[in-house]
Amino acid sequence: MDQQHSRHGYARRCAQAVNSLHSIPYFTTDLADLVAPLGITDHSSVYLVGRASPLGIMNPAVVTAVFNSFAPVLVAERIPALWDLISPERAIQAREEAVAVALERLVGTETTQSPELAEAAKLATAAAAACALPGRPLYAANSALDVPEQPHVALWHAATMLREYRGDGHIAVLGHFGLTGVDSLVIDCASSLGMAKEIVMPMRGWTEAEWAAGRERLADRGLVDPEGRLTPRGTAVRDEVEDETSRLDRQPYDALGPGEVERLARYVHRLVGTAADAGVFPPPLRGFFAPTDDVWNAL
Template identity: 65%
Template sequence: MAPSDSAPPWGVSHARRCAQALNSLHSIPYFTADLGEELAPFGVEDHSSVYLTGRASPLGAADAPLVTAVLNSFAPSLVAARVPALWQHLTPARAVEARLSAAGRCLERLLGAETIASPAMSEAAELATEAALAGTVAGRPLYAANLALERPDEPHIALWHASTLLREHRGDGHLTVLDWHEITGIHCLVLDCASGHGMPEEIVRPMRGWTEKDWAAARQDLQDRGLVDGHGRLTPRGAQLRDDIEDDTGRLDRRPYDTLGATGTEKLGRYVHGLVHRAAHAGIFPPPLAAFFAPATEKWNDL
């Protein structure tokens, strides 16, 4: 039976903001040294290799085209320079263990033992797991691969694992929407930067392995489609497309949050949002990225 296209009666904002908070929590180990320290003994040291190992390891010993496809926004040349050579250094199963260890260690350090051992952490882990298990597998390779992994026993690591599942569920659906609108990975990055709401170009372009020539060509494509202007800013048509993509992504990502309902979704989102802000106050996100990964608390108040 196909799901209803109608929005939940309590609105999209709860789910979108909860998803944003969970995505930020998932991202924390990639902004600390912990995962790199776990992988360094295996010869995996540069930031891009560490990131690709962490994100792609649930897929098994995947080759470069598969990793490029599921991560979408990375330049094929950056991925091919590292994959599948990464799997000669360590097995994907060992990489999964490394990222769980890194997540547990950095969250305990940033949040403190009292928070880690609190009933609220256990409740959040249960809520997030309930939502994560309610997702749709079809067409979602990264979500499905992570779903096959065992749930960690420790609540704070279980919360991170569930956050990762929910991040990949939303991300896989997002790629479906982008493909429908004929927006490639680099096009999506250019649009996001042009909107003023995404990460700055000077950070995201080299981080994803794209050259200035690649970026200029993608921006010209979007200008030819009337989505950005000659200064690289979104046109009204481009802004509408971006809104449509966000709305469709949220629609495809509805089931986990429908399962929790309004009260559970808002409770989980507010709690995780608070955890992310504590981590942000510790300085883990570089200043240009802090507002992206840890938006102002007041934004919860205009629901």
């Protein structure tokens, strides 16, 4: 039982670390600099160009559905119009170019060319390749792409696949608990483990009125109090969501085995920490994306 607990503990820590690695290009200007000459300048458009490009040209309703937490208006204002400015294929190329430059700048050439990183890329790629496609649209879209040749970009690509695999499962769990759209953000921000509303709400394109309506729905269910704080019932539901998400996320890590998962988790955590030390994450978000060793070990 202890070995099983340890194995699943490192799987969860690895999931946290690869999610943070995946997020790095959305906190640098490298992708924005590449697409700005094409007329793509606001942050939400740059984000969608990077993350939605593997889906190809899709109806905005489909993108809204698979992303779950973005306001439909924000997506519809940009999709599919963005693909008139840049093709999904060129966007995929641009994000890989941006990742290559950003990671080399943040962690150094010695690290990006090291045998340790190459081994981590192989482990992450093997884990990502072991996932099943059904019910995982963003994972499936990324899994159809070629594996990048540069090891540090290949590691990021595998981290993205693993992040999207977990995310697809998380959205399914949220749907089971009736927590879709803005409601999923409201309950997450109400937790001490979530990001602040002031960061999340504008980033995802929701209005104050929409946020208040989501809070009212959750209050009617007894999940938050009138001030928007989690109730004991809300805390229990949020914990259930996270536990079930982790259960649905075991496949890639079970495929590696406990020793390899631990090595991958520890390496990516250190790599993200180095990038955080270089200033990639805004100070309010550093603890969220690059937790201290004590916090990370407690996950």
